[in-house]
Amino acid sequence: LAEKKVLIVYAHQSAGSFSAAAKEAAVEVLKSKDCSVKVSDLYAMKFKATATAEDITGEVKNSEHFRYAEETKLAWDEGRLSADITEEQRKLQEADLVIFQFPMYWFTVPAILKGWFDRVLTLGFAFTKEKRYSNGIFKKTKALLSFTTGSQETMFSPTGINGDMNVTLWPLQNGILHYCGFQVLAPQIFWAPADAAPEGRSAMLAAWNTRLQGLLDENGTWLLIAGEEPPMLKEVQDTLRLLSPPLEGLSAVKT
Numbered sequence: 001l002a003e004k005k006v007l008i009v010y011a012h013q014s015a016g017s018f019s020a021a022a023k024e025a026a027v028e029v030l031k032s033k034d035c036s037v038k039v040s041d042l043y044a045m046k047f048k049a050t051a052t053a054e055d056i057t058g059e060v061k062n063s064e065h066f067r068y069a070e071e072t073k074l075a076w077d078e079g080r081l082s083a084d085i086t087e088e089q090r091k092l093q094e095a096d097l098v099i100f101q102f103p104m105y106w107f108t109v110p111a112i113l114k115g116w117f118d119r120v121l122t123l124g125f126a127f128t129k130e131k132r133y134s135n136g137i138f139k140k141t142k143a144l145l146s147f148t149t150g151s152q153e154t155m156f157s158p159t160g161i162n163g164d165m166n167v168t169l170w171p172l173q174n175g176i177l178h179y180c181g182f183q184v185l186a187p188q189i190f191w192a193p194a195d196a197a198p199e200g201r202s203a204m205l206a207a208w209n210t211r212l213q214g215l216l217d218e219n220g221t222w223l224l225i226a227g228e229e230p231p232m233l234k235e236v237q238d239t240l241r242l243l244s245p246p247l248e249g250l251s252a253v254k255t
């Protein structure tokens, strides 16, 4: 069996954080499964978060009216994207599984990770109008959001003050990952580790360890709702679940 390649895109400033512990657990378990694991530690790399003309080496086509998607498409065609973007694209292209590990910021990812999405998933490289969703460029690659929150699980239910977590994750899971074709695995949610007792935090990491053992065999069928999918029962069910009660135990690790 060919060795599986895993990329962990990690966005936390502190090596003492719970997010760091979750990232380390993934590195350890997946390496023990004979995977090759690469980590893009975005803060340590001082990864640039803004999509600007500096992401292109050499002349831009239209400096009067700079258009990021079109200019980066051209630069990608001609091998003129900046070295940091090219390096991330190479890692992504090789990966069988990508894990995004981050603390939830304002219902989404920290800016540095949003910048990674903006800058790495360029037109042509990650998607085109013809190649998206089930026909997407990354349809053979699995992707997973693994993140910590400050909120308790009950706050992210349809009746909780924050509303349904599935709705919260829709822009990330569907609008970014599935749009580029990724098979989106169920998210790994570490609810409010800062408020948990030490045993609660250990239990969350233990559950993650257990899941990691079989992660590469999981199927990305959780998220099949998108315009261009065939109308299958599973999708209808998923749509209904999205609109109504929370997905019980949506791989969420309970404290």
Ligand SMILES: Cc1cc2nc3c(=O)[nH]c(=O)nc-3n(C[C@H](O)[C@H](O)[C@H](O)COP(=O)(O)OP(=O)(O)OC[C@H]3O[C@@H](n4cnc5c(N)ncnc54)[C@H](O)[C@@H]3O)c2cc1C
Residues within 6 Å of the ligand: 012, 016, 017, 018, 019, 020, 021, 102, 103, 104, 105, 106, 107, 108, 147, 148, 149, 150, 151, 152, 193, 194, 195, 201, 202, 205
């Ligand atoms: C700008 C901003 C926006 C935010 N927006 C939101 C939001 O929209 N929704 C929301 O819910 N939250 C939000 N938060 C809160 C944020 O999501 C949480 O603070 C964060 O997810 C906590 O994760 P952490 O990795 O930083 O944990 P930490 O605070 O680093 O760690 C929690 C605890 O785990 C301990 N720990 C570390 N390593 C281990 C280990 N190996 N074993 C056991 N324990 C360990 C730490 O010592 C600490 O006590 C926001 C925060 C910020 C700064």
